[in-house]
Amino acid sequence: MSKALPSSAQVVIVGGGVIGCSLAYHLTKLGITDVMLLERKTLTCGTTWHAAGLVPTLRANYSMSMLAKYSAELYGKLEEETGQATGYVRNGSLTIATNKERLAELKRGASMAKVAGFPCDVIDPDQAKEIWPLLNIEDVVGAIHLPDDGMASPVDLTNALARGAKNGGAQIFENTKVIDMIVKDGKAAGVVTEHGDIEAEIVVNCAGMWAREFGKKAGVNVPLHAAEHFYVVTEKMPNLQDHLPTMRDMDGYCYYKPEGGQLLVGMFEPGAKPWGMNGISEDFSFDQIPDDFDHLEPYLEAAMHRIPELQETGLQLFFNGPESFTPDDRYQLGESPECRNYFVAAGFNSVGIQSAGGAGKVLAEWIQKDHPPQDLWPVDIRRNNPFQGTQRYLFERTTETLGLLYETHFPFKQFRTARGVRRSVLHAQLEKLGAVFGCENGWERPNWFADEGQERKYEYSFGRQNWFDNNKREHENVRNGVGVIDQSSFSKYQVEGPDVVKFMNRICSNNIDVAVGKMVYTQWLNDRGGIEADVTLTRTSEDAYLIVSGVACQTRDMAWLHRNKQDDEYVVINDMTSAYAVITVMGPKSRDTLSKLTEADMSHEAFPFANSKEIDMQYALVRASRITYVGELGWELYVPTEFAPSVFDAIMDAGEEFAIKPYGYHTMNSLRMEKCYRHWGHDITDEDTALEAGLSFASDFNKEGGFIGKEALLAQKEKGLLTKRFVAFLFEDDQPMCYHEEPIYANGKIAGRVTSGMFGHTMGATIAMGYVEYDGGIDKAWLEASEFEIEVECVRYKVKPSFSSFYDPKMEKIKC
CATH class of the missing domain: 3.30.70.1400 (Aminomethyltransferase beta-barrel domains)
Known part of the structure; x- marks a missing residue:
């Protein structure tokens, strides 16, 4: 270390990879110049240096795509600003499909790209071969081409961000190891380094593979685990043209990056190899991991099938380096829930280069404003639970998450690894009834119930999956009779x-x-x-x-x-999550069923909607709450956990004469969609106001003392008609299946995107919900005078809009 280490800074960033340098750069752009970045060795020495440097723009959802788009735009002008070369070029990308489901996924991505505002062309196999002449297209059924995608030199890009940060006033100290955290009154207050203590108002953990262990020093949970990550570099290939786009064969788990007449072939293989279980060496810097040819052989064979010329080409480099992966394949970003003023940006799942610009920008704004600048829930660190930071959980899940990036991203797809973490006390009873379990936040929950003799597994598709008819029967049973669902995971x-x-x-x-x-x-x-x-x-x-x-x-x-x-x-x-099981009984026959089990008067007069009572049921005292998320008469029963199995059995026995059946979460979703009930994290987020979401009825503007957000809502009201509103849509065609992120068109122009969608069996077609924006103001008259379409897999379908629910809009079935 050539200069003295200051004793204080407004913001201390721990970790000198591309993420930390991007954050430092963006903080200075916001005028926060008292920034100190500390790197234990030298910049990029952990993971950044061996990244492939790809900068794609299309991600799994709109929010992440917009962050990637910003990264590409930033990298395109960074060299001119800083004088430091970045190696950034926009060579485009080509992604091929070898089956109809992959092509459906690519088409859905192409539709979403229109909302994000960047070009994405769906092309046929012959067009793909014109773009990439060495490509074997004998089994290719289609492809997408994104001309604005690019690639950069990871080390040069990081140095450019670092230079930009220093030009803005930030200080960067290499060879400065952070040993511990300083925490006071539940807030980060600084760091302890090998060269002395540094006081700070904000500490940011950008420590990459070390972020989990460093987080523990402040009691912060940062779930991530390193995995071995492979690529090979060929010898010179005489027939490899210059300036080819990056090519992805995700069905073969390989990507192909041409550079300087050679081809880098990288793998995102299923059954990955976790690394560093016993800790990562203090000396780890620009290091490689031993090769494993046997592990890679199937993917090298796939590469030779896709690019036949590889069969005659030698390999110049066989590379294996560690990358960190998170349990859900999404990075960890934001202020930690355990410690105030402690922020995290880590676990980038091998998309750190493409994500660094956008992630650095929004995290810098989060620090400046003390709140996320946009909806960042998919990557918000507050989504995690303590169990996800345990070593066994991370080890098992990491074997799956590396390959997930290239697996087909089917709707309702379930994780295969680290299952059975959290089980309801009713799990065994539900299993006997045919439950097919999904996993949500570690909970094993029944998503649907198989018929007798039906195999209990998913057959994934972007169309109607194998449980569609099961869903229909469960849905109709709740609408017409009585159904029961375990909602203990509340x-x-x-x-x-x-x-x-x-x-x-x-x-x-x-x-x-x-x-x-x-x-x-x-x-x-x-x-x-x-x-x-x-x-x-x-x-x-x-x-x-x-x-x-x-x-x-x-x-x-x-x-x-x-x-x-x-x-x-x-x-x-x-x-109190673990203290109570929740047995929810819904449907027109729910009152008849429950009345057989209690002395309490369950009539509407004695037990009105939105009331809750402790009642006796079987051998237990149960809190019965008359509420619904499916639009039918019903009760949520909060049962002390140890009493729940006997209460559940009693309910099933009492409901037998009314043909009671269990239903799963897929059915709950289809039922709530017909009622236009919002789901937090999809339909409503921290950037959607209560007025825009159509939920102002749940705000009391006249209550004494007011409430957080009241002034903002009143100010929005004073502006007149809202320019953004939540709308439900019913497809006129009964075939399309719509899920999320699909473009919504109003009068031929993109006006929004779908936040959630599901087939509504009562309505006989798919229902979608999402936000529509119109500068002239949105009211019922404009809605009814406009023509709406939703694009699914690049085809537009007419839809009927509504501010209210399509099913029982007057709530007559609920309040009876």
């Missing part, structure tokens, strides 16, 4: 204390100062009016509430509650 919190009403009324947009036993549907809003949570509260006593939220929100919600509690408010917040 996140459940108890908040109590003498200041609980004041505390919760400030956080909740609706008025929760109601009578004991009343339920309140509400949102938790941020200062911009965006939706941070979508919950139901039950007042269980004068000074206590039970809060119920979605399965994926457990960590996020608890962090929101704790961070919004003022020091002088005396409340106690407890996570």
